[in-house]
């Protein structure tokens with residue numbers, strides 16, 4: 001089964017937040033993405049709400065529940081008490097835990113699974129007890145022992161941080177090296193019984209090689225490049241292009 005596409009709406013929200021006006025509407029852009037066959041929506045509410053606002057969450061939950069009951073909502077973020085309460089109030093199908101500092105511009109590394117083992121074990125058990133699937137953001141550096149630790153803290157899935165791969169779009173040798181590291185990490189995760197997601201700086205151009213190396217990739221969440229392409233091609237056509245790049249028949 002080809003990887004599913006979850007459309008990250010953070011960049012749409014960032015554009016909206018330039019003015020005290022309700023457009024572009026994250027709910028409406030989310031609807032267009034789901035109508036075009038995206039399997040879900042992703043948001044990453046940061047503590048300063050500079051992209052997605054906490055008040056966007058009930059709206060997006062209602063969009064999925066009322067109009068696209070097969071779709072999934074994925075909420076990403078650092079597991080502060082505020083974030084956990086948002087997840088509990090929204091009940092997304094998936095929570096992706098990310099080790100972001102509030103001052104970070106964007107996510108740029110996975111969890112240290114030794115240092116944060118206790119925190120993750122507690123938080124994952126709490127979210128899973130409320131029926132949410134939990135994925136944790138990990139470096140795609142090929143270290144199989146990290147995937148053993150990911151299993152031990154109770155994660156259902158890992159999300160491979162693909163930033164270093166996305167960042168070498170114009171250096172094919174380094175891209176090939178990064179793909180192999182991501183692939184080795186995915187192999188180790190799958191061997192532990194974890195499902196594998198991926199995200200960060202994925203594009204229509206770099207997705208095909210990734211899904212070829214990791215044919216059992218469950219889901220990709222994509223926002224930055226997808227939003228850039230949507231400015232050129234429109235959201236619906238862009239979603240179809242990304243779905244094809246995932247290997248889906250569109």
Ligand SMILES: CC(=O)[C@@H](O)[C@H](O)COP(=O)(O)O
Nearest residue numbers: 010044076098106107199200
């Ligand atoms: C967790 C992750 O990979 C990030 O890519 C993130 O969700 C994007 O967040 P921003 O859009 O806020 O940079």
Ligand SMILES: NCC(=O)COP(=O)(O)O
Nearest residue numbers: 199200201221222223224
């Ligand atoms: N989890 C990654 C994500 O949701 C989007 O990352 P990006 O495509 O905005 O880099």
